[in-house]
Each structure stands twice: as structure tokens, then as C-alpha cells.
Amino acid sequence: MGLSFVLRTALLSSLMEMKSQPVRASRPSAGALLSMIRDGTAVTRARLARETGLARSTVAQRVDALLAQGLVHEAGGGASTGGRPATVLAFNHEAGVVLVADLGASHARVAVSDLLGTPLAERASDLDIALGPEKVLEWVSEHFGEMLEEIGRPSDDVRAIGIGVPGPVEYDSGRPVNPPIMPGWDDFPIPEWFATRYSAAVLVDNDVNIMARGEHWMHWRDTRHLLLIKVGTGIGCGIVADGHIHRGARGAAGDIGHIQVTRSEDVVCRCGNIGCLEAVAGGQALAERLATAGEATSRSRDVVRLVREGHAGAIRMVRDAGRTLGEVLAGTVNFFNPEVIVIGGDVAEAHEHLLAGVREGIFRA
Numbered sequence: 204m205g206l207s208f209v210l211r212t213a214l215l216s217s218l219m220e221m222k223s224q225p226v227r228a229s230r231p232s233a234g235a236l237l238s239m240i241r242d243g244t245a246v247t248r249a250r251l252a253r254e255t256g257l258a259r260s261t262v263a264q265r266v267d268a269l270l271a272q273g274l275v276h277e278a279g280g281g282a283s284t285g286g287r288p289a290t291v292l293a294f295n296h297e298a299g300v301v302l303v304a305d306l307g308a309s310h311a312r313v314a315v316s317d318l319l320g321t322p323l324a325e326r327a328s329d330l331d332i333a334l335g336p337e338k339v340l341e342w343v344s345e346h347f348g349e350m351l352e353e354i355g356r357p358s359d360d361v362r363a364i365g366i367g368v369p370g371p372v373e374y375d376s377g378r379p380v381n382p383p384i385m386p387g388w389d390d391f392p393i394p395e396w397f398a399t400r401y402s403a404a405v406l407v408d409n410d411v412n413i414m415a416r417g418e419h420w421m422h423w424r425d426t427r428h429l430l431l432i433k434v435g436t437g438i439g440c441g442i443v444a445d446g447h448i449h450r451g452a453r454g455a456a457g458d459i460g461h462i463q464v465t466r467s468e469d470v471v472c473r474c475g476n477i478g479c480l481e482a483v484a485g486g487q488a489l490a491e492r493l494a495t496a497g498e499a500t501s502r503s504r505d506v507v508r509l510v511r512e513g514h515a516g517a518i519r520m521v522r523d524a525g526r527t528l529g530e531v532l533a534g535t536v537n538f539f540n541p542e543v544i545v546i547g548g549d550v551a552e553a554h555e556h557l558l559a560g561v562r563e564g565i566f567r568a
């Protein structure tokens with residue numbers, strides 16, 4: 204059926220890779236040349252002209268601008284087909300740094316990377332997103348500052364900032380849109396908040412979209428159609444359609460966590476509806492059900508810990524959750540026809556049991 208399953212947990216490096224595409228927003232043409240130089244598609248001026256269809260003089264001008272910014276350097280002579288050898292251009296990944304923050308419901312990770320997405324400093328901490336934008340972003344900004352100091356880079360070196368949040372985002376403005384678990388964040392201007400501190404492009408997106416894009420970029424670049432399912436506190440889906448993130452009309456595409464999977468009245472979702480996938484199979488739901496049975500579980504990570512310890516009830520619960528998820532995924536497979544489905548998020552760390560259930564569910568449906 205042209206479908207393969209892969210299981211991966213979220214990699215911060217994926218997030219950084221996704222966010223390390225400099226100057227795209229402000230100088231699209233030079234930025235396009237830069238990404239061709241960076242991925243090796245075209246590394247001489249002549250080849251850049253051929254690949255882009257731009258006039259040689261225009262290419263020369265854009266390359267001069269990249270050289271002046273230090274984003275590219277001349278790496279000496281290259282292969283020649285007669286005449287004098289063309290100068291090879293190389294991407295300078297040390298020309299700046301990228302700041303990233305991965306904000307979850309109750310946990311945050313922040314990092315500084317070079318322009319190829321290699322982490323230079325990182326840290327993680329419990330942080331409640333419900334504290335609101337001012338407190339959370341202040342925490343993020345403080346840690347950005349500390350990490351820059353630690354690696355000895357001034358804030359002028361910051362080329363871009365990438366922020367992932369656990370809710371839908373209007374991508375163009377970088378503002379959250381009615382995010383259900385982020386009180387106080389609706390329509391908050393995150394890019395403007397950072398603009399007073401750094402003169403760098405700020406990209407904000409839903410965490411699942413970022414995971415999907417990171418997975419696609421890092422491991423599946425030749426794949427056109429991919430779904431990334433995040434099973435953490437809740438359940439979400441990032442969609443790569445024809446190589447691009449599909450966001451939908453208001454940034455809420457892929458909200459599979461609120462597809463109804465049972466009519467059982469006692470399964471009430473945090474969204475107010477009855478029987479949502481997330482309320483049956485999400486990490487928070489599993490933790491609460493185990494807690495009712497007397498276990499010390501308050502969040503999805505506690506469920507994973509029990510599974511690792513071999514707790515039979517937790518294992519059965521994760522497997523059942525996988526099966527329910529698989530039944531929903533069977534519908535998305537028919538609808539979207541993906542080449543690859545990647546499953547991530549912290550519950551996915553209990554992978555063999557979750558995946559066994561997903562396989563059962565998807566092939567049974």
C-alpha cells in the first residue's frame with residue numbers, strides 16, 4: 204500500500220534545522236541562491252545562473268551581497284570544462300546563530316545553533332505554558348541571553364529566531380489562534396515581542412508542524428507526502444503535502460486529536476466535546492486513568508516510565524491507545540495517501556507497544 208511506519212521522537216536538531224534558513228523572509232532572491240549553495244545544488248555563479256534563469260549580472264550582484272554579509276565564502280577553484288576554473292562558493296555556517304525555543308504544555312527546550320542547525324548550547328526545563336506569554340517569553344529570552352554569553356556570541360550575531368508553540372498559529376503574523384491550552388496567548392504578537400530585543404527574523408509555528416518539517420528536512424527530503432503524528436499530552440498531526448507544510452485556512456489543519464472515536468458519555472475532552480481521540484488515547488488521558496487506578500501518574504512522561512518498568516496495566520493501555528490511533532490513521536491514509544507516517548512525541552517513547560497497537564488498528568480498520 205506504499206506506506207511505511209517509522210517511529211522517531213522529536214529532535215531539537217530538527218527544529219533548529221527548520222529554523223536555520225536565513226534571510227528567506229527579507230531577501231527572497233538572494234536567499235534562494237543561498238539555499239542552493241548550502242545544499243550543493245549550485246556552487247558556482249555560472250551554475251546558479253543556469254539553475255535560476257537569472258542574468259549572470261544579477262547572480263553576481265546577489266552573490267556579492269551574500270559575500271558582504273559573510274553568509275558565503277569563496278572556496279577556491281572548482282572543476283572546469285575548459286577555460287579558467289570557476290570559483291566555488293561555500294555556505295558559511297558560522298556567519299551567525301539561530302535561537303530556538305520548543306514550548307510544550309508543561310516543558311520547554313531552548314537552544315542556540317549555528318546556521319546548519321548544529322546545537323552550540325541548549326537547555327530544558329519544566330515550564331507551564333499557561334503562565335501566559337509575558338512570563339514564558341521572558342524566561343525564554345533570559346535563557347537565550349545566558350546561552351549567547353556562554354558561547355561568546357553577541358546578540359548582533361542572531362540571524363533568526365524560531366518558536367514552536369503547542370497550539371494553532373496564524374503563520375504569516377506569528378500569532379496563536381484560539382489555542383485551547385494556552386490561556387492568554389490568543390492573538391499575542393510573539394514576533395513583535397522579540398523584535399524589541401533582537402533585530403532578526405522571527406518565525407512562529409505550531410509544534411507539530413515544526414516536527415513534521417524537521418523530520419521531513421532531516422530524514423525524508425525525497426518524500427513528497429508525509430504525516431507526523433505527535434502523541435504527547437495531546438495528539439496532533441503535521442502534514443507535509445507535496446513537500447510543503449499544509450496549514451489549512453486558520454492554521455488548524457491536522458487537528459486529529461478531536462476526531463470522535465467513541466460515543467461514551469464519560470469520555471469528556473478538554474475541548475468540551477465527547478469521545479475525542481485525545482481524550483481516549485492522549486498521554487494526559489492515560490495518566491489520569493492510571494492515577495484513578497492508584498498509580499502516581501500526573502502526566503504523559505509518567506505513563507512512559509511505568510511502561511519502561513514493565514507495568515502490565517500501563518502497557519495494555521498504551522497498546523489500546525495505539526489501536527485507537529491506528530483506526531483514525533486508517534481514515535487519514537485513505538484520505539491523504541501519505542508515503543510515510545512518522546510517530547513522535549513523548550508517549551511514542553513507549554514505542555514497541557504503541558506501534559504494535561497502531562499497526563493493529565490501521566490494518567484492521
Ligand SMILES: [Zn+2]
Nearest residue numbers: 461472474479
Ligand atoms: Zn476534543
